[in-house]
Amino acid sequence: MAHMAAHGxxxxxSSSRGASGHGSVAxxxxxxxxxxxxxxxxxxxxxxxxxxxxxxxxxLVLHLCGPNSSSITGATLSIDGGWTAR
Numbered sequence: 001m002a003h004m005a006a007h008g009x010x011x012x013x014s015s016s017r018g019a020s021g022h023g024s025v026a027x028x029x030x031x032x033x034x035x036x037x038x039x040x041x042x043x044x045x046x047x048x049x050x051x052x053x054x055x056x057x058x059x060l061v062l063h064l065c066g067p068n069s070s071s072i073t074g075a076t077l078s079i080d081g082g083w084t085a086r
Contacts (some may be wrong), residue, residue: 020075021057021076021078030038045083046083047086048082051081
């Protein structure tokens with residue numbers, strides 16, 4: 001991000017934008033190996049009562065790369081289904 005702040009975002013001219021998204025527990029096909037009980041324990045404390053999907057994280061990344069996020073600078077956005085807000 002320091003490089004972006006000093007030199008601008010590639011393809012965005014001299015703008016100095018930097019933001020990051022941080023996911024939480026995400027549901028992936030690998031989860032099939034986890035015990036059902038462990039997953040239920042995690043979901044019991046999850047405010048949205050569902051796992052974050054990889055597509056949820058990808059949607060934020062795509063948004064941050066687009067022109068509609070030009071005013072989002074230096075932000076850290078949590079993609080955690082409300083986990084940090086509880």
